[in-house]
Amino acid sequence: MIHPSAIIDPSARIADDVRIGPYTVIGGDVTIGGGTRIGSHVVIHGPAAIGKDNRIFQFASLGEEPQDLSYKGEGTRLEIGDRNIIREYVSFNRGTTKGGGLTQIGDDNLFMAYCHIGHDSAVGSKNVFANSASLAGHVTVGDQCTLGGFTLVHQFTALGSHAFTSMGAAINRDVPPFVIVSGNYARSYGINKVGLKRKGFSADCIAAILTAYKLMVRNRHSRQQAFEKLEPLIAQYDAVAEFVSFIENSARGIVK
Structure with missing residues (x-):
């Protein structure tokens, strides 16, 4: 041998x-x-x-x-x-x-x-x-992420589970779970709907994750306002709770 x-x-x-x-x-x-x-x-x-x-x-x-x-x-x-x-x-x-x-x-x-x-x-x-x-x-990377070719991740940065990076992405902020990022420096472009569907996430759960993404990443609500709006979804979906917890605990701030 x-x-x-x-x-x-x-x-x-x-x-x-x-x-x-x-x-x-x-x-x-x-x-x-x-x-x-x-x-x-x-x-x-x-x-x-x-x-x-x-x-x-x-x-x-x-x-x-x-x-x-x-x-x-x-x-x-x-x-x-x-x-x-x-x-x-x-x-x-x-x-x-x-x-x-x-x-x-x-x-x-x-x-x-x-x-x-x-x-x-x-x-x-x-x-x-x-x-x-x-x-x-x-650097910390969760589970079931996909990093495109030539992705570069800055030190002390975290990528949440099921994140997706495009080729050549330069990441200098934390990437929340389920989010797609692209560019140099990277920006977020929504959630990985196709990947989540392939991995068995239900349509309702994906919709709930998208709502959390819009409230906490795209809209101009304060985190407290977004959290209050998301409380029912946090209680219902573990994935939403994971998404919110990641952002709340981000040390570097998140890719937007």
Whole structure:
């Protein structure tokens, strides 16, 4: 299962059925779960934990030191969940001590070629990162988001679940759940109705999310006025409650 040209640190803990291609280098304090397949010329540095059934393509770089001048060799970590597809030239950096020490990736994500996940970022599950979509440090991405090719996300920014970014979007503010953003710098262009319908959201729920979007993003109501108008929908739909809570807790302000 392991090509003889691969270089594996003796301290690495690798499940018996993991496949590792030619010239791949796996450093110390790395754990790799069963069923994972790793292509040729991949470099994985620890401390790092990689879950089960991941597919890592050639030339990926995982667990390298963070690109942060304050980093002084501390033992920070990268954690990757299960069933992720990590394509060519993707890079995930470990965390920094000032950012909590951990970069974390969930399950069932697709990272197309040349994507970058910066230090101390947290990515949820079932997301799609198109080619060269990149996160700076300290970025949070929820679940089931789609990031268009060459999307760039500023540090300390958050993307809510089911958000959608167009190709080349430059994001310097938080993107609420369910919202479509586009442009440089990015602006919001409504909610992701088609995506939500495909994911099983009911027509009534989508309509309620759209109402919340209009009141809290598009209209000139104060947040308190919008919240008062939305109270019945918040009580009825978890998705509306999630949308409102995200905006209420946004540290950077939201894309409008």
